[in-house]
Amino acid sequence: MTETVVITTDDLEPAVRLRAAFKQPDLAVELLTPGESLDDVHGEPVLLVLSGGLRERRAAALAAAARQRGRLPILGLLEATEAPDRDACRELGISECFTKPIDVEEVVLVGRRLIERERLREVTGIVGETEAMEEVLERVVQIAGVESTVLIQGESGTGKELVARGIHALSSRRHRPFIAVNVAALPENLLESEMFGHEKGAFTGAASLRKGLFELANTGTIFLDEIGEMPLATQTKLLRVLEEREFRRVGGENSLRVDVRVLAATNRSLREQVELGEFRRDLYHRLNVLRIEIPPLRERRADIPRLIERFVRQFSVEHDRPFPGIDPEAMRILEDYSWPGNVRELRNLVESMVVLAPGRTIHPEDIPAEVRFGGRGRSLLPVLAPRPPPAGAPRGEGGHPAELDFVLQTLFDMRLDLEELRREFDTFRSRGESVEGLSEYDLARYAPARVYSPARRLSPPPTEPEPASAAEDSPAAVDAADADAIVFREGMTMQELERRAIELALKRFGGNRRKAAEALEIGERTLYRKIKEYGLEA
Known part of the structure; x- marks a missing residue:
């Protein structure tokens, strides 16, 4: 079908002028009368011009029909007395607005660029709305x-x-x-x-011209x-x-x-x-x-859901695997991740999801630890692959025990942490130094902390050791120490530990959420959501 520019006749004078200016050998132009719709257009619409602008009675209906056809650029012609309402234009999906009397050449130039932009998306597969x-x-x-x-x-x-x-x-x-x-x-x-x-004969092995x-x-x-x-x-x-x-x-x-x-x-x-x-x-x-x-992808996070949608469609067809999708919480995790490998890394992750988790919705626990925890976790596979469950075990949505993957991954991470700790301790011991008499700050330089503590991370070593006192073991002393650290006690849940970590980070940076998010190594959006969830707005 011939590519066609569609112009409404709500305001006939500029519509006729634009029809003559847009017409090219490879581009047709059709005028759309009040009683017609986009379905009545003979060619393939590539641009819609609303000559009546936002006041056109059928503007909303035509814009909705344009969205159903995919990405159809829309131009709006506004009256001189009609102040451009960018929010209203955005809601209708209007790409550009022009105030009457219009400069026909300018409208045609912008319109052709929009057409070329959509051709570019179609030919290359470039995805981006930011x-x-x-x-x-x-x-x-x-x-x-x-x-x-x-x-x-x-x-x-x-x-x-x-x-x-x-x-x-x-x-x-x-x-x-x-x-x-x-x-x-x-x-x-x-x-x-x-x-x-x-x-x-140019060099050894050049047996023929190339x-x-x-x-x-x-x-x-x-x-x-x-x-x-x-x-x-x-x-x-x-x-x-x-x-x-x-x-x-x-x-x-x-x-x-x-x-x-x-x-x-x-x-x-x-x-x-x-x-x-x-x-x-x-x-x-x-x-x-x-x-x-x-x-980089981290600077256009709003494009991540659209990229994921495109890759899911692509790999579902390519591998013949049904893929229901990704739940909202998992999608938020993917949006918050920094993506050092950019679109290529995201593409590879989505492909692994489609292949390794066919027929089931992706949840946060299905996402690799290195993505869930901002690059601090480790994973052997891009996505946890379903493993054969023991006989008689209760099956989850994916046909295997819901907790099994999480437990196995946690055990693997613990083993890696122990190996890392052992290597660092061996390095420390090889120096021939003794741990006796070293302060907690000195020890912290050699052994990785397993509990987040702003005091331990940011405070310099004491100039003089504090004299030992029996009061140090009192409940009051323990509570005072807890004020600047996260201490795990029996019965505490992960939610309580998380809430405490966020409280300390906000306190440390005077309520500055951006700095707190950086210290916690999570996205700002995730931090805002957690603050609201735990009632820490005050």
């Missing part, structure tokens, strides 16, 4: 149509290659080759030959990932390709012309590498003509 990702998508749309080199910067796992493929897909080279090269994965002695090719990746990408796009790992000698040859559009094969005498758009990516600071002499300054400036910064 402002940071919207800026990335907008940047891709802006630079896709030009021929300049692009430097894509972002942490490992953020999706730099997806962005590069998006630039290629929206460019005039989209029907030409796209070749991705991981520079760090190629041995230094073979990198130049792989990129630029070699002549027969074209390099730049030749294979001719008239298309080449994506150089981890460009910061490229040796200086190869950087020199790459600079010549960028400046002169020509190169020589290894062992060759003649220069070859090449027409290639170069996209490069790095998870390092090339500017710092330049200062350290590890990267050519002239090549850095040649690559950094246009730049895109991809935010």
Whole structure:
């Protein structure tokens, strides 16, 4: 079906002007009269323009119909007397509003960019509703149509290659080759030959002529990932390709012309590498003509549920495994986690959930300890796999004892903790030192604390030892010590220990919730929820 811009006729004059301006050979335009709906459109709607704006009687109905069709961008034309209500526009799903009299060229430009942005999402699979990702998508749309080199910067796992493929897909080279090269994965002695090719007999083992990746990408796009790992000698040859559009094969005498758009990516600071002499300054400036910064996942947490939803659909089909979903508490844990591996780490975790927990809802205890506890836990598997239950054991929702996985994982973690403690004690003992006469503070430097205590973590050692007193063993003395530490007593529950830890952290930082959350190594949203749960708002 032909891609179609749909314009309502609530205000006929701007509707007619926009119809003429939007029309292109590959883009149709249809006017929607008051008695018609989106179902009456002959083509495939890719943009909806509400000529009557927020006051249009059927604006809400059309916006709802647009949402049912997926991601259909909406533009609203507002009267000069109608103050833009951003909240109302957001509720209707309107992407941009324009005040009448409109600048037709501006409306068409914005509309076409929105169409290109949705094409980009569809082609690459990029998911993102946050402002940071919207800026990335907008940047891709802006630079896709030009021929300049692009430097894509972002942490490992953020999706730099997806962005590069998006630039290629929206460019005039989209029907030409796209070749991705991981520079760090190629041995230094073979990198130049792989990129630029070699002549027969150029070196031992070169039994025949071989074209390099730049030749294979001719008239298309080449994506150089981890460009910061490229040796200086190869950087020199790459600079010549960028400046002169020509190169020589290894062992060759003649220069070859090449027409290639170069996209490069790095998870390092090339500017710092330049200062350290590890990267050519002239090549850095040649690559950094246009730049895109991809935010890490921890800076766009609102995208996590949408990413999970997409990965669940993908892997459920790929592995033919039914997957009911993730319960709200487990989803909150996933949203609060810092995701050092970014989208790649999240993708791998979701795949393990779909494969190892088919047919059952994921609960917090099914999430790896390292994610549940902010990277402080350990796990052998990405997600706990169901184990065969003993004969006659009561079965939980997943067909196995509900407590078994938790118990086994806890025992495994305890064994690792004991091994860690033994190693540290052996290290301490190997120094030939005695523990006699050492203060609690000194001992704490050698043995990892198993109980959170702000006093032990933050207070310096006493300048002079306090004289021993019988009063130290009194209940009052114990209570005073407990005021700055968490002490486990028989009968205490995990909830009581957790409540005490939060109380101490808030007290230590004067009620500053952000600092308290950092000290506890949990997300701020989790801390806010726990404060409300335990009645600690005051």
